[in-house]
Amino acid sequence: MGNQVITDRFELTQLFGIMNRTNVHKHLIIDIFFEHNSLADSLLSIEIESLERTILAAILDDNNQVKTPIFMNEFGLVTVETLDDIFLKYQLIWNDSLKVLPLRLHETEIGENHRKVGPFLLSQSEWSMDSYIPDIRISQFDVTVERLYPLVNLPDLLYLEDADIAKLMTGKVVVIGDFLGHDNFETLTGQIAGPLLLANIYLSLNEGDHHLTWGFLLFLFFSFAVISMVVLLPDKQMKVNTGWKRIIFGSSFIIYLSILSIISYMVFHKALNVFILSFYLFGLNWVLEKVINSEKLKPE
Numbered sequence: 472m473g474n475q476v477i478t479d480r481f482e483l484t485q486l487f488g489i490m491n492r493t494n495v496h497k498h499l500i501i502d503i504f505f506e507h508n509s510l511a512d513s514l515l516s517i518e519i520e521s522l523e524r525t526i527l528a529a530i531l532d533d534n535n536q537v538k539t540p541i542f543m544n545e546f547g548l549v550t551v552e553t554l555d556d557i558f559l560k561y562q563l564i565w566n567d568s569l570k571v572l573p574l575r576l577h578e579t580e581i582g583e584n585h586r587k588v589g590p591f592l593l594s595q596s597e598w599s600m601d602s603y604i605p606d607i608r609i610s611q612f613d614v615t616v617e618r619l620y621p622l623v624n625l626p627d628l629l630y631l632e633d634a635d636i637a638k639l640m641t642g643k644v645v646v647i648g649d650f651l652g653h654d655n656f657e658t659l660t661g662q663i664a665g666p667l668l669l670a671n672i673y674l675s676l677n678e679g680d681h682h683l684t685w686g687f688l689l690f691l692f693f694s695f696a697v698i699s700m701v702v703l704l705p706d707k708q709m710k711v712n713t714g715w716k717r718i719i720f721g722s723s724f725i726i727y728l729s730i731l732s733i734i735s736y737m738v739f740h741k742a743l744n745v746f747i748l749s750f751y752l753f754g755l756n757w758v759l760e761k762v763i764n765s766e767k768l769k770p771e
Contacts, residue, residue: 482626484518486625486628487519487522488518493637495642496641496645497643499644499647500647501526501648504530505527515542519542525544526576529572549669557657562601573669576673577677580677583596591683600682605671605675605680606678607658609667609671610660614664646666647666648665649664680740684739687741690734
């Protein structure tokens with residue numbers, strides 16, 4: 472809902488009052504950070520703090536500390552990381568314990584909690600990636616041009632009868648925020664509004680895009696097995712061993728790691744850091760040289 476940054480808290484109070492009376496929505500995502508008080512807050516606080524199945528927006532300040540909304544209800548971070556102003560991947564837990572809004576919503580649906588373990592997340596049933604590349608299942612084009620999903624301005628919505636508003640929201644995930652204004656992000660597939668990005672991440676979590684699958688683990692195993700085999704096997708056992716070693720440890724070894732990263736991105740939606748992968752190669756090379764040198768120093 473909304474085509475501009477929402478500032479009319481009186482209208483929000485009206486909407487939340489209707490939603491409290493009908494209580495038919497599946498979930499409510501409010502992608503508005505309520506940082507400052509206003510004259511309309513006395514009534515708004517009553518309505519917003521009574522809402523069920525609702526998550527408010529929180530942000531991180533310049534010191535990487537969480538800033539929570541002034542109203543009491545469930546909240547989650549809406550912080551989005553970009554690279555050169557382009558959104559690529561999404562981090563689910565910040566500062567070891569601060570969960571993003573879509574993850575909080577996902578946890579209420581599956582009835583499980585996630586905790587951070589290094590670069591991974593662990594729930595009661597499975598391991599996941601903390602940082603992953605979500606699929607954009609609902610594009611800006613789908614909402615604003617194709618109109619595949621209802622996008623309604625808040626003032627226009629309030630012209631409807633309560634029963635009609637309830638009919639629109641029954642069993643639906645309702646997202647309130649700035650869809651056509653200034654809260655936009657550039658992606659590899661085009662521009663997308665911040666609230667719609669949150670909705671897409673919520674859908675991707677429900678579809679398991681962040682899970683560590685056996686297919687991905689096997690991909691990693693065989694990728695590193697190839698490197699280890701080329702490096703560790705004696706030259707006599709590999710006819711192309713010398714050539715491969717030049718590729719891996721020469722100036723072009725980055726090509727192999729880049730190919731692995733592209734496959735991981737395109738097939739498994741997992742971001743692999745090429746520089747982290749290179750540490751494995753350098754570490755393996757260092758260990759191998761140490762072993763060879765120690766063997767040479769042994770008396771015959």
